[in-house]
Amino acid sequence: MTVSLEDVRAAAERIGGRVRRTPVIQVAPGLTFKLELLQHTGSFKPRGAFNRLLTAKENGELTGQGIVAASGGNAGLAAAYAARELGVPARIFVPVTTPRQKVAKLDTLGAEVIQTGDEYAEAYQAALQARDESGALLLHAYDQPEVVAGQGTIGLELLEQAGMFDTVLVAVGGGGLIAGIATAIGDNARVIGVEPELAPTFHRALAAGGPVDGPVGGVAMDSLGGRRLGDLAFAAAEQYDLTSLLVDEEAIVAARNELWREHHLVVEHGAAVAYAALASGVYKPAGGERVVVVVCGANTDPTTLG
Template sequence: MMIVKNDISQAYDRIRPYVRTTPTIEIEADAFCNVPVSLKLEHLQFTGSFKVRGALNTVLSKNVPEAGVVAVSGGNHGAAVGFAASRLGHKAKIFAPDYAGDVKMARMRQFGAEVAPSGTDFAVVVDKYEAYAKETGALAVHPFDMPEVMAGQGTVGLELSQQVPDLDTVFVAVGGGGLIGGISSWYGDDVNVIAVESEETATYSNALKHGLDKGIKPSGITANSLGAPNLGRLPFDALKQHNRLSLVVSDVQIKEAQRILWDKMRVIAEPGGVTALAALTTGVYQPQKGERIGVVICGGNAEIDWFL
């Protein structure tokens, strides 16, 4: 099922009372590349990432049973589902891989979720999540491959288009693809939406080469934010519809983008949150003179000891 702009507009009307309209800021030309860049600071969203938009849209769109909601997550999606459920008066249980780490598991609990650490094999974690949903009847909220989730994430693009209406190119990080699938669906062919991936979590470039059936084993510094084993079918269809380009950056380049964002802006973001920016700070993408660039800083759940 493809989503369209009207789905995203309706999602925005639905979730608007519960989310922050995150700011954009225009950065001077010599900060990151040879043109000004508009940053969409979505890491300032409730729970520290865009994920709350899709979670809220799903929970608000569905009949939630007494068992509440259930999700599988390495961190940001789980926190978002916990936030959405508790804000709307429901229970939430999150099945998490061990590599999510203590900080992200604590964040999930902070927002009201019961967290069940479920081992290092993500396929096993998913099996436990699916079994729980089947056994209890809890509403399963998929992290990315669900129309309601993708429409909710697409509201980032809707807001950005209102705040900076004349963009030529928008850079978006990719994990499971819900965010870029939604943003791509919002902009259509009007704006060049570019996927940026880490080498260790490159689901989109893998799908372009091998199809969706051959997954990856996420690793590296973005594994607990962009670490899906496969790109979702819905996001893949949305990206293919508009022939979206994939750019791949290394963990070293992502760390450098974090440092530059801190040096230039005094903004701290997690590795997955700055992956899109790394395409510019490394020169992997060279903007044309006068090109209007937007970058989504999609997550801020960094561990503080990275910066001490």
């Protein structure tokens, strides 16, 4: 199972009137930010959610039973938002560790919120059970073709907005974002994943030759807390020769604070991970290299910024 460039282009056509074309800004010579934190619900996730739901609607799969989804927060917000816009009910399963501001936003979007388990994987099992019992449509946080294709529309926008660039740094949790962007960009630029050391799902998969379960933790766990890389992400990694960089907790916290102090961007820890690779020196661009950082989420408590 793979996602093609044609799938991404079809997704762009399908969701074009539903999502924002987020801006890019050049913050320094050779460094550009793609501001996906300005997307509806404060993260890139509505792109994939809308593509999944609209595709299901076209195919007659979206019924009065609505949708179920599991999330650390952002995917649930996107699912609830897309469901509300399409007039279908949504039940969102989230871990009990989900930040309160994300739970509060889910409530305001009209979703039924069920908090269960300490990790995304436990919430996902509860969502699967709810799907089996009710017949609702399952919206996966990252490992469905329609979701990956939707996230890939970011890559299409970058090719149109950012001019010539050599490298794109992307935070990785379950891998839907990097899989979609790599599919859209293809051979036009190198796409590199960046992960927290305490949640290295992509790194583990590359080392093992395929997705494997493993422990996750750390400050970015609410948005990058899947135990296992998605199969679609691993397929993209093989097809596009994707690599993984790891950043530690200190680097993530420092990058998040720097994005606020230097660029006035309020981001969650997971959204600071890609920039942390640059700021900490884990990734050192070559002379003249043009780098894009995808700044992917803003759902955080701004009072915690230093």
